[in-house]
Structure formats: structure tokens, C-alpha cells
Amino acid sequence: MPALMRARSREEAHRAATPLELFFDLCFVVAVAQAGGQLAHALAEGHPGHGITGYLMLFFAVWWAWMNFSWFSSAYDNDDALYRVVTLVQMAGVLVLAAGVPRAFDHGDFTVVWFGYLVMRLAMVAQWLRAAHGSRGAERRTARRYAFGVTVCQVGWLGLLVLPQDELLWVFVVVGLMELAVPVWAERERQTAWHxxxxxxxxxxxxxxxxxxxxxxxxxxxxxxxxxxxxxxxxxxxxxxxxxxxxxxxxxxxxxxxxxxxxxxxxxxxxxxxxxxxxxxxxxxxxxxxxxxxxxxxxxxxxxxxxxxxxxxxxxxxxxxxxxxxxxxxxxxxxxxxxxxxxxxxxxxxxxxxxxxxxxxxxxxxxxxxxxxxxxxxxxxxxxxxxx
CATH class of the missing domain: 1.20.1410 (I/LWEQ domain)
Incomplete structure (x- = not known):
């Protein structure tokens, strides 16, 4: 049985980024490069509106996925085998997302991007549920709120797949605001132990x-x-x-x-x-x-x-x-x-x-x-x- 995932201390001395976190960041280089390359192509072709809008949407997805993991790991990283495996699954999701960036940018087809995001978010929900299992009281409720909020938002991103092209920007704005609200709502009772x-x-x-x-x-x-x-x-x-x-x-x-x-x-x-x-x-x-x-x-x-x-x-x-x-x-x-x-x-x-x-x-x-x-x-x- 894997060890319980307990919150780390905010007063921990000499806390530094781990090799796994650095590896995780490097996977995002691919996604950042894809988004930047598509922006350059669109602007060079004289399509600034399409290029800037697409870039803002896709970069938000990349940045928010990185944010989710970084703040969680700051509070709960115990670096055991299960934690590493789930993090590697998240990395795989990042690479799938990156592979879907050109199709989403050029044709408004977010299927691959959404699936890559699904892989990342399911892994993130699993991490939060594990943190909830290893905690009590307000800390457990905070972890459960995170798991619930992330799940609801991921369902909301389905709008990118089922709604018409001219509605995609509204989906991005509404669900993006929901994403930003999840940490504020989840931590209203108790602050996670980020360092x-x-x-x-x-x-x-x-x-x-x-x-x-x-x-x-x-x-x-x-x-x-x-x-x-x-x-x-x-x-x-x-x-x-x-x-x-x-x-x-x-x-x-x-x-x-x-x-x-x-x-x-x-x-x-x-x-x-x-x-x-x-x-x-x-x-x-x-x-x-x-x-x-x-x-x-x-x-x-x-x-x-x-x-x-x-x-x-x-x-x-x-x-x-x-x-x-x-x-x-x-x-x-x-x-x-x-x-x-x-x-x-x-x-x-x-x-x-x-x-x-x-x-x-x-x-x-x-x-x-x-x-x-x-x-x-x-x-x-x-x-x-x-x-x-």
C-alpha cells in the first residue's frame, strides 16, 4: 500500500524544486513552442485577430495545467512511486495537448487538445483525492473541493468540441473564469500548505x-x-x-x-x-x-x-x-x-x-x-x- 499523502510544512527549510518538477517543466517546452510557432505563422500571414485569439486560448490551457501541478506539488509532493507515476501520466497529457495545438489553431478542432487536457486533469483529480484521503477536517474538504472543481471545469471544456466555431471564444471565457475561481473557492476555509x-x-x-x-x-x-x-x-x-x-x-x-x-x-x-x-x-x-x-x-x-x-x-x-x-x-x-x-x-x-x-x-x-x-x-x- 502506498503511503498516505500528507501536506508538507510551509516552514520547511531549504525547500527546492525536484528533478521530477524540472522534467515536468521541460515537457511544457513542447507546448509553448507549438503555441508560439502558430502565433508567428498567423501573424506573418496577416491574420492578427485569429493568431492572437488562438494563442491566448491555447497558452491559457498550457499555463493553467502547469499552475495546477505546481501549486499542488508545493503543498503535497511526497515523491513516492505512486506520485511519480501519476505525474508522468500528466506529462504524457501535456505532450498529447502539444500535438493537438496546430489542428486547434488552424482548424478550430480541439479534440486532441481536449483529450490531452483530460489525461492531465484526471491525473490531477487523482492526486487531490489521494491528498483528501490522507488528511482530515478542513484540509480534506479543501482537497475534495479541488477535485470536484477540476472535474466540473473539464466537463465544461467539452463545449469546445460540441458548440459551433463562433461560440468557442465564449466557452473559453466562461470556463476559463470558472478555472480561475476554483482555487479561491476551494481554499476559502483552509489554505493549502504551499511553500x-x-x-x-x-x-x-x-x-x-x-x-x-x-x-x-x-x-x-x-x-x-x-x-x-x-x-x-x-x-x-x-x-x-x-x-x-x-x-x-x-x-x-x-x-x-x-x-x-x-x-x-x-x-x-x-x-x-x-x-x-x-x-x-x-x-x-x-x-x-x-x-x-x-x-x-x-x-x-x-x-x-x-x-x-x-x-x-x-x-x-x-x-x-x-x-x-x-x-x-x-x-x-x-x-x-x-x-x-x-x-x-x-x-x-x-x-x-x-x-x-x-x-x-x-x-x-x-x-x-x-x-x-x-x-x-x-x-x-x-x-x-x-x-x-
Whole structure:
């Protein structure tokens, strides 16, 4: 008989991500890459409405599945054989979902995506029921609410398969809101034992994975253009600017620790939910660099302004969202608080630089890091814990 699944302590020292969690995250790289690639293709073909809507829907599915597992594992990971097997089943579901992304994006056929999600969610429900079996009182009721809520939402996603195409967006909005409400409802009586430092690390690691996928997508685009056209002088400014944007995105996110801010469910939920925009915009930057490369050689059905916006808009959104939900809690004084909001506006302004928009955005992002480092060295941060 497997051991009972008991909640871990929130005060546990030296809590860190496990190899299984890192393996789980890597499986999501495939799904993120598929969603980003489809976004780039749709925008390059001149279909921004279809591309952005499809991307937001599919990225939500990827992000929410990752969220479900990450918060559960922070509270209940006992790393026994049964836990590992069920987690591996969830990984298989992720890969099935990823395989269905192109069909869902191009034809509105969510059958494969829904089945992959079903595999993941059934495994997640099994985990919550096991946690309920190993707990008592309010903790048991919380675990049962999670199992029930996840099950109801998965049934709700059937609307993607049975309703007409023009109703799919409404299904996404309604069931998506139901998904977001499940943790709030489930934990209204008792908070699960998620670990602040562990959760902060998990989100940081996934940010690195998404930025890594952005670099990989941009590298493939540059390599393909170089093989086909061989014009290094045209590619270097785009590649260099894009790399500066990604490097700055990393620096901005990891400038200060965040786990000391995550003291309550309200703070943690707002911070965790806001990462939908952080992860989504970071992945979209890679798609934007692909489009900028294609437009430079006349293979994208977009103007120079439109191609530039594909990079500057997600980059600016990333900067502003990271400030809004993450960085501002550690900033001291108006000067530090204004750096990222002002920089996001300046990055947007780079859209008007035409073919030089990407290198200009890269320079603004680099200047943002330099100014932030200088101000922090002079004024410190709002946390007692020093910067890493």
C-alpha cells in the first residue's frame, strides 16, 4: 500500500524544486513552442485577430495545467512511486495537448487538445483525492473541493468540441473564469500548505524555460534566413536587438527575490495569476523576432510597423506586468518605481523606428537594466534580504 499523502510544512527549510518538477517543466517546452510557432505563422500571414485569439486560448490551457501541478506539488509532493507515476501520466497529457495545438489553431478542432487536457486533469483529480484521503477536517474538504472543481471545469471544456466555431471564444471565457475561481473557492476555509520559497523558485524556473524557448525560436528564424538569403548585415541588428531584449527580460525578473511578499493566498493568487501575461508575453517575443526576420526579407505579409509591433508590444507588456505583479513590491522610492513603467512606454515607442525597431528596443531594455542596477546600488530595495 502506498503511503498516505500528507501536506508538507510551509516552514520547511531549504525547500527546492525536484528533478521530477524540472522534467515536468521541460515537457511544457513542447507546448509553448507549438503555441508560439502558430502565433508567428498567423501573424506573418496577416491574420492578427485569429493568431492572437488562438494563442491566448491555447497558452491559457498550457499555463493553467502547469499552475495546477505546481501549486499542488508545493503543498503535497511526497515523491513516492505512486506520485511519480501519476505525474508522468500528466506529462504524457501535456505532450498529447502539444500535438493537438496546430489542428486547434488552424482548424478550430480541439479534440486532441481536449483529450490531452483530460489525461492531465484526471491525473490531477487523482492526486487531490489521494491528498483528501490522507488528511482530515478542513484540509480534506479543501482537497475534495479541488477535485470536484477540476472535474466540473473539464466537463465544461467539452463545449469546445460540441458548440459551433463562433461560440468557442465564449466557452473559453466562461470556463476559463470558472478555472480561475476554483482555487479561491476551494481554499476559502483552509489554505493549502504551499511553500513561498518553493513557489517563487518554480515560477522563476518556468520563466527561464519560456525565455529559453524564445531564444531557440529566434535562433531558428535567423539560421533559416541566413541559409536562404545569406544577408548577415540585415540579420545582425534584429538578432542583436532581440537578444538584448531577452537578456534584459531575464535580468528584470530576477533582480530581487519575491518569496517574502507571498504571505497570503490573496497576494499569492494575484501574483500567480498575473504570470499568465508574464509567460505569454515572454513567449510571444520569440514569435515577434521570427516575424521581424521574415519581414526584413519580404516573406511576411506585414508592414515594417506591424512586424516591429510583434516584438515591441509583448516586450513592453512583459516589462509592465513584471513591474505590476512582481518588482514593485521590492522597489524603494518613486525613481525605482518608475523605471519599468517608463521603459515599457519607450519600448512601445520603438515601434515607429521601422526596420530599426528591434535593435532600438534592445537598447532601451539594456538601458533599463543599467538604470535599475544603478538606482538599487544607491538606494537598496524594500526587502531586508539582499539581492542574489
Amino acid at each position: 513561498p520559497h518553493h513557489i517563487a523558485e518554480r515560477y522563476g524556473l518556468f520563466t527561464i524555460i519560456v525565455l529559453g524557448e524564445t531564444v531557440a525560436a529566434a535562433t531558428v528564424a535567423v539560421q533559416s534566413a541566413l541559409d536562404e538569403h545569406g544577408e548577415l548585415s540585415t540579420l545582425l541588428p534584429i538578432a542583436g536587438g532581440g537578444l538584448l531584449v531577452v537578456f534584459a527580460a531575464y535580468w528584470i525578473y530576477f533582480a530581487v527575490p519575491i518569496h517574502l511578499h507571498l504571505r497570503s493566498n490573496t497576494q499569492a493568487f494575484l501574483w500567480g495569476y498575473g504570470h499568465y501575461l508574464v509567460f505569454g508575453s515572454a513567449a510571444a517575443v520569440g514569435a515577434g523576432i521570427e516575424i521581424a526576420v521574415e519581414q526584413a526579407f519580404g516573406t511576411a505579409h506585414l508592414s515594417a510597423f506591424g512586424a516591429a509591433a510583434c516584438v515591441t508590444v509583448p516586450a513592453a507588456l512583459y516589462m509592465f506586468t513584471v513591474w505590476l505583479i512582481h518588482s514593485r513590491h521590492q522597489k524603494r522610492g518613486p525613481a525605482q518605481q518608475l523605471v519599468l513603467p517608463v521603459s515599457s512606454v519607450l519600448v512601445l515607442a520603438c515601434t515607429f523606428a521601422g526596420q530599426w525597431a528591434v535593435p532600438a528596443a534592445g537598447l532601451v531594455a539594456s538601458a533599463t537594466v543599467a538604470v535599475g542596477v544603478t538606482l538599487t546600488a544607491r538606494q537598496g530595495t524594500a526587502l531586508e534580504e539582499p539581492q542574489p
